[in-house]
Amino acid sequence: MRRIGRFILVSLAVIGLLTVAVFGLGLWGMSRMVQSTHMVPALPKKMVLTLDLERGFRQSPDGGPLARLTEGKDYILPDVADAIAKAATDPAVVGLYATIGSAGVGMAGAQELRDAVAVFRASGKPTLVFSETMGESGNGTVPYYLASAFDQIWLQPSGEVALQGVLAEGPYLKGLLDFAGIEPQFSGRWEYKSAIETFTEKGMSQAHRDNMTALLDSWMNQVTQGIAQNRKLDERVVRSLVGKGPFLASEAQSSGLVDHLGYRDQAEDAMATAVGDAKASGGNESDDVDVAQYADRLNEKGIGIAVITGQGAIKRGGKDDPFGGEDEGFASDTIAQAFRDAVDDEHVKGILFRIDSPGGSYTASDTLWREVVQARAAGKPVVVSMGEVAASGGYFVGMAADKVVAEPGTITGSIGVFTGKMVLKELWTKVGINWDGLAKGDNAAMWSANHPFTPAQWDRVNQMLDRIYQDFTSKAVEGRRIPADKIDQLARGRVWSGADAKRLGLVDELGGFDTALTALKVAMKENPDAAVELIPYPQPKSPLEMIHDALENGVSDHVALSRLAQSVQVLSPIMSVLGVKAQGGALVAPQP
Numbered sequence: 001m002r003r004i005g006r007f008i009l010v011s012l013a014v015i016g017l018l019t020v021a022v023f024g025l026g027l028w029g030m031s032r033m034v035q036s037t038h039m040v041p042a043l044p045k046k047m048v049l050t051l052d053l054e055r056g057f058r059q060s061p062d063g064g065p066l067a068r069l070t071e072g073k074d075y076i077l078p079d080v081a082d083a084i085a086k087a088a089t090d091p092a093v094v095g096l097y098a099t100i101g102s103a104g105v106g107m108a109g110a111q112e113l114r115d116a117v118a119v120f121r122a123s124g125k126p127t128l129v130f131s132e133t134m135g136e137s138g139n140g141t142v143p144y145y146l147a148s149a150f151d152q153i154w155l156q157p158s159g160e161v162a163l164q165g166v167l168a169e170g171p172y173l174k175g176l177l178d179f180a181g182i183e184p185q186f187s188g189r190w191e192y193k194s195a196i197e198t199f200t201e202k203g204m205s206q207a208h209r210d211n212m213t214a215l216l217d218s219w220m221n222q223v224t225q226g227i228a229q230n231r232k233l234d235e236r237v238v239r240s241l242v243g244k245g246p247f248l249a250s251e252a253q254s255s256g257l258v259d260h261l262g263y264r265d266q267a268e269d270a271m272a273t274a275v276g277d278a279k280a281s282g283g284n285e286s287d288d289v290d291v292a293q294y295a296d297r298l299n300e301k302g303i304g305i306a307v308i309t310g311q312g313a314i315k316r317g318g319k320d321d322p323f324g325g326e327d328e329g330f331a332s333d334t335i336a337q338a339f340r341d342a343v344d345d346e347h348v349k350g351i352l353f354r355i356d357s358p359g360g361s362y363t364a365s366d367t368l369w370r371e372v373v374q375a376r377a378a379g380k381p382v383v384v385s386m387g388e389v390a391a392s393g394g395y396f397v398g399m400a401a402d403k404v405v406a407e408p409g410t411i412t413g414s415i416g417v418f419t420g421k422m423v424l425k426e427l428w429t430k431v432g433i434n435w436d437g438l439a440k441g442d443n444a445a446m447w448s449a450n451h452p453f454t455p456a457q458w459d460r461v462n463q464m465l466d467r468i469y470q471d472f473t474s475k476a477v478e479g480r481r482i483p484a485d486k487i488d489q490l491a492r493g494r495v496w497s498g499a500d501a502k503r504l505g506l507v508d509e510l511g512g513f514d515t516a517l518t519a520l521k522v523a524m525k526e527n528p529d530a531a532v533e534l535i536p537y538p539q540p541k542s543p544l545e546m547i548h549d550a551l552e553n554g555v556s557d558h559v560a561l562s563r564l565a566q567s568v569q570v571l572s573p574i575m576s577v578l579g580v581k582a583q584g585g586a587l588v589a590p591q592p
Contacts, residue, residue, distance in 0.1 A: 043297060044287035046094055048275055049087055051080070051291045053100040053129075053146060057109060059356050059387055060309035060536065075292055077109055077387075078307075078354065078513035083295035084116035085514060088123035093294075094286055095275040096120055096127040097268070098150065101134060103143040106388045107219055107409030108498065110142050112512035114149040114226065121151060126274035128152040130267035135162025135246060144257070145223050148230045152274075153258040154267035161252040163245035166219045168212045174202045181427040185453055186420030187462055189469040193416040193493025211494050215411070218497035222408050231256060302531030305520060306342035306351045306380075309536075310335050314360030314368070314393045330357050332364035338537035339371035343378045348535060350381045350524045352516055353401060359392025362417060362468050368397040369475065376402065381523035385516035386410045386507070391495055392417075395506075396472060399479040402523045404507040405516040406498035413506055415476055416493030417468045419461065424449045480505060 056074040087093040129150040134140035140162030184199035194208035228235040252258045277285045310330040318333030384398035386406040391414035435450045445451045501507045
């Protein structure tokens with residue numbers, strides 16, 4: 001009976017999925033037809049760009065077709081920054097209005113947005129940011145650092161500016177593991193490869209403490225200098241303020257951190273006055289246009305540049321899900337194929353590789369390192385743009401590029417490796433569980449959690465780590481053209497801020513996506529101002545292609561159910577109009 005029930009459930013899920021997919025295909029086809037006949041509503045002749053800085057930011061769009069049909073998408077960070085910068089020269093755009101509380105980005109993302117706002121401000125157009133509070137019961141340093149890029153900062157009278165400084169902390173589980181009878185057996189290369197300390201130590205090692213001190217010092221300098229420059233305050237004054245928050249609204253205003261205290265409607269009226277709207281000053285009233293909507297219209301034609309984005313932990317293989325989705329991560333098969341397709345595309349003249357990853361599989365990282373080398377050998381220059389973090393494997397995959405670009409706050413480096421396992425033998429004894437079995441081969445149980453490494457196995461583990469470290473550093477020597485003795489000083493697992501990495505030669509330039517794009521044009525021997533067409537790889541499939549793949553290759557029941565649940569979101573606007581609602585896991589129609 002359970003099998004029959006499961007079969008019925010999966011069958012209904014697949015039928016529902018296909019029904020929604022066909023419906024979605026119809027919507028997609030209609031939208032394509034509308035776009036092809038130029039029926040897309042034109043942007044207003046006078047507009048203020050709006051930006052919600054608390055909204056989530058991604059490095060690239062969700063690849064699933066259903067995500068493309070739903071509203072409320074996350075911002076794409078490179079697209080948003082590019083749109084703000086380009087709006088500086090668009091006569092139809094008369095101002096930039098943003099809201100912030102917490103920040104949807106980290107240090108590097110904040111810097112990429114700050115740079116774009118600086119370009120916009122340089123055009124003479126007004127910029128204003130409103131905040132109810134920056135850091136209520138939390139740290140508001142990054143939100144304020146980002147807000148300080150705007151001409152005017154408005155803060156609600158009940159709000160605060162929690163300019164509390166920067167923090168690095170984490171749990172150390174050694175005491176808990178000892179209590180539970182779990183033995184961590186890990187080894188790393190070398191003393192700064194500190195991730196394993198979470199399991200092997202009860203606090204920071206001195207090497208890790210020194211490394212984090214250098215990183216936080218770099219961030220504090222960047223925050224202090226950025227605020228001082230944008231707020232036109234003496235750097236010594238700002239340095240005395242950073243770390244002393246939270247500041248009450250009145251304190252923030254009197255110290256020069258904010259310009260005006262008021263509520264959202266008052267900030268909006270001030271923005272209207274700044275751009276000369278009718279309701280404020282008798283001029284022509286502007287329309288508000290979200291930055292993401294504006295960015296969607298900036299489809300340039302020109303030199304073909306492939307944009308390949310790797311985000312998340314690097315892993316081997318690729319996800320065989322015809323419906324795409326957010327959880328594919330940084331899969332080596334997927335990204336490697338993207339490189340090969342971009343190389344084969346005659347329209348593509350260069351590759352911009354956007355990386356936001358703390359690392360992962362050494363083998364997968366080496367696979368992608370090779371693809372970068374091969375792309376360059378095929379005559380397609382490659383430039384890396386680092387996001388919030390491009391460390392360990394995230395650095396490995398990009399270090400062979402023509403140029404490497406990072407934000408000053410990017411976490412990078414971590415040239416090193418670690419491996420190991422948790423030994424649960426004592427835990428099983430404590431809870432009364434016995435394991436038994438047979439093994440043929442001296443190392444058959446080498447990675448079993450039920451047995452500690454033998455001395456011979458531990459020696460083998462360390463030989464593997466030495467080999468990987470040697471490979472990592474030798475490729476860094478080759479790619480970065482830094483002598484081996486110096487690379488070892490910069491490596492040993494140590495992380496660096498982008499600013500320090502630039503000073504040491506681990507990256508070439510400081511900046512965001514646009515800086516990397518300019519560097520790529522130079523590497524391609526093109527005019528830095530040349531128009532380009534950015535082509536995402538892997539190229540997204542149409543809904544029809546995805547349905548074909550699903551029918552041909554099959555979709556597991558859990559994927560089908562997951563996608564069916566997601567697809568209901570696509571129908572929500574239509575169901576709302578029809579009066580249909582979800583209730584108790586079912587769709588309920590209005591009663592006659």
